Amino acid sequence: MIVKRLFEMQDISYRDFQAALMPTVDKDKIIGVRTPLLRSFAREIKGSVEAQSFMKVLPHGYYEENNLHGFLIEYIRDIDECISALNEFLPYVDNWATCDSMNPKVLKVYPERTLLEIEKWLSSEHTYTVRYGIKKLMDIYLDEHFDEKYLDTVAGIESDEYYVKMMKAWYFATALAKQYDSAIAYLEAKKLPLWEHNKAIQKAVESFRVSAEHKEKLRILRINK
Secondary structure, eight states: OHHHHHHHTOOHHHHHHHHHHOTTSOGGGOOOOOHHHHHHHHHHHTTSHHHHHHHHSOSOSSHHHHHHHHHHHTTOOSHHHHHHHHHHHGGGOOSHHHHHHOOOTHHHHOHHHHHHHHHHHHTOSSHHHHHHHHHHHHHHSSSTTOOHHHHHHHHTOOOOOHHHHHHHHHHHHHHHHHSHHHHHHHHHTTOSOHHHHHHHHHHHHHOTTSOHHHHHHHHHTOOOO
């Protein structure tokens, strides 16, 4: 029934657009459902027997099923239940979009409990579980819960996976916007691999949250290959 409903919302042109953005996902596995419709559908079925049954059957066949699963997890208000649901689902995440779109609010309510789980995610063998751990460090721990040790944690992650390296760069670009004095020291000391170093600078320079003065200094820190 859920897959049938998803196909009723299909937009072929949007499917083609999405497929171009996600080279790790077979185009045949993308239905083409716009995110607002998918979130509305999640809101409609959350807590239902149908939704609970759907979340127990993994792996899913379609990209939109994975996104729907992630959106349903967002409605879980119990921190332990939410983390359990994430741990069941994360090994099946196979693309950056599904990974980055899951933002359960309860994780921010319990930062200490969430941090314990992030440490486990960062040591995972699954690319998108590691990416998700970095994303949550970026989302939750660059403001009032910031500690410079988290910069060390992210800088110390070694991976050849493109989608992990890109998230590391995004994390440091965001850190440059929110915790500039701490983050700039990592670039000055060249603590990141070359590609991540330059990509973090690129993303920070493109950001409206970084001042013109800071952007000028960042440009000087670019490393020519």
